[in-house]
Amino acid sequence: MADAHTASETHGEQDSIVLSKFLLTAAGSDGADPDRIAREAGLPGWALTEDEVMIPARVTMRVWELVERALGTPDSPVSIAGWYDLGALGLFDYLFANARTLGEAFESSTRYLHFVTTNGRLATVSEDEQETTFSFHYREGEPRQMELAEQFAMAVLCSRARGVTGEPVHPLHVGFAQSAPRHHATLVEALGAERGIDFGQARGSVTFRTADLCRPIPAADPRLAAILRRYAELLPPPPGADWREKFERELDACLAEGTAALDHVAQRLVTSRRTLQRRLADAGTTWRAELDAARRRRADRARRTGGHATSALAGQLGYSDPRSLRRAMRRWTAEG
Template identity: 25%
Template structure:
C-alpha cells in the first residue's frame, strides 16, 4: 500500500499542535504511538498522514485545515525533495526534480512509468496536473499539495501572481470560500482533473544563488533513498499499485494486471504463489481496504463507493462489505 515519509507526518502533526490540537490525543487517534517520527526518511502508511489531517480538522473544528496546513508548510523544511527542488536553477527544473523524487515524500500509488505531476501547455499558460489515482478518495491531498504550491511560491516571490485558474475533481465543499481566498483565481469544483493553471513565465523564475555541491550531495542521497524504497516494495505492493487505477472498472483480471506490469499471467501467478498470495484474495482485500477508507473519509456516498471499488450493483457491494466488516456500509459511515 502507499507510504509516506515520516517527516511529512511529523510536519502536519506539529502544525496541528500549533493550531491548538492536543498532540497526545492526535497520536492516539491515528495510532502513531511508537512511529519513527524523528527519522525524516522513515516510511509510514500513507493513511497515517491522511488520518492526521482528518483528525486535526475534526478536533479543531476547521474544515479548511488541509488548505491552511498546505499554505503554511515549507517543502524544504520537511523533505529532502523540497531542498533539491528549490536548489535547481529554475522553478521548471525544480518541478522536474520534484517529479523525479515525488514518491519519497508521498507514494500515492501512481503506476510505474507514470509521473505524479504532468505539465500541459494551454496557450501562454501551463496546467500543473496531479495524476494520482482515485483523487476524490482524499481531497485533503489535493488541498495540501496545491496550497503548498501557493504558499512556497509566495514566500520566494512576494507580489507575483502567475496563477490563472484552479480545478478540482471533488464536489464543492462547505469551506469553498477558503479556496477562493487562498488561490485568488476562479475555482472550478467537479472538474475533469486536479490542476492549477499558471503563466509559462512561472517555469523560468529562479529562487536565487545555488550551491551546486550541496545540490549534488542531496541528489545522491535522494537517489539512494529511491533505490531503497523501490527495493523494499513487495510484489503484492506492485500488484496493488497496478490495481488501484483500474479498480473501478470492475472486471479486473490477472491477465490485465500482468499485461500492465509487462509480464505474463503464468509468471505473475507463479511469483504471487511464491509469496503465498492468491490473486483473488489480494483483490478482495484491496477492495475492502479502499471501501473502508472511502467511507471513513465521508466524501462519497455508498453508491459511489460501490462503483469506485468495482461493484456494478450496490446490493452486491453491501453483501461484500457485510462479509468484510460485519456491518452494513451505512453503519460504517456512522
C-alpha cells in the same frame, strides 16, 4: 524511480513520516492535541522518533481526517499550509529550492515526489508558450481524506512557487476533483488563482504561466543542487522500518507499560492481530515465544541493574504472581 512504484504496488502506498509529523505540529499550533490525534490515527510511537521511514499512506490520510475534526473547521488544510516553511519536507524541499528556475523546481517535484509519498501523483499534462498545467491526485484514501490532503498539496505547491522566487507568482487556474464545498472563500484566497477555482474536475490540476516557470530562483546554489541531485539519484526511497526490530521495540514498550497483549502490540505497529501472527509465523516464531523472549530480556536487565523487586517485576512482565516469574527464570537458566 521504478523501484519506488514497484514497492508501493507490493506493500501499498506509503508516506514519509515527516509529513505526519509536520501535520501534527501544525495542528498542535492551531490548538489541537497532537498526541491524541497520533494515538487515534494509529501512528506507531517508534515512527514519531524517526525522520527516514515510510508509513502506510492510509495512516497519514487518517491523520488528515482527525485533524479536521480536532480543529473543527473545513479550512484546516489552508490553515495548516500557513504553517509550512520551505524545508519542512526535507530533501524534497531542498531539491526544489535549489533548482535554477521555477520550472526546474516543479520538474524536481515530479521526479522526487516518492521521497514524500508514493500515494500522490504529480505530472505535467500540457505545456505551450503561454501556459503549463500540472495534474495532482492521490491513489488511496477515503473521499474526504483525499479532499483535505489535495487542498493542502495545492496550497503548498502555490506557496512554494512564491517562496522560492520571491515574486508574487500566482496560478492562472486551479481545479479540484471534489464537489464544490459550501464555503471555499478561504481556499480561493490562499491559492490566488487568477481565473479562479473549478470543482468536479476529472483530476486535480494547477496551471501557471509558462513565463513564470522561467523565473530564476535567486537563492539557489547550483553546486549544492548538483550534489543533491546526485545524492537523490543514488538514494533509495525512504525505507519502511525493519518490522522485526520495530516489533521487539514496541513489545518492550508495552511490557514497560504493563500492556503486553498481542492486540496492543499490533495496534502500535499499525497492523492487525492476524497479520502480525502471520508475519511472526513467516519468521519461524510465535507470539508466545516472542513474549517469553522479551520478558527474559527485561528480567535480565533488571537483574544486572539491581532494579525492581521480584513482585514488582512480575506484575510489570504480566505474570499473575512472583512464583510464575521465578519458575520462568529457572527455565531460562536451564535453557542457558
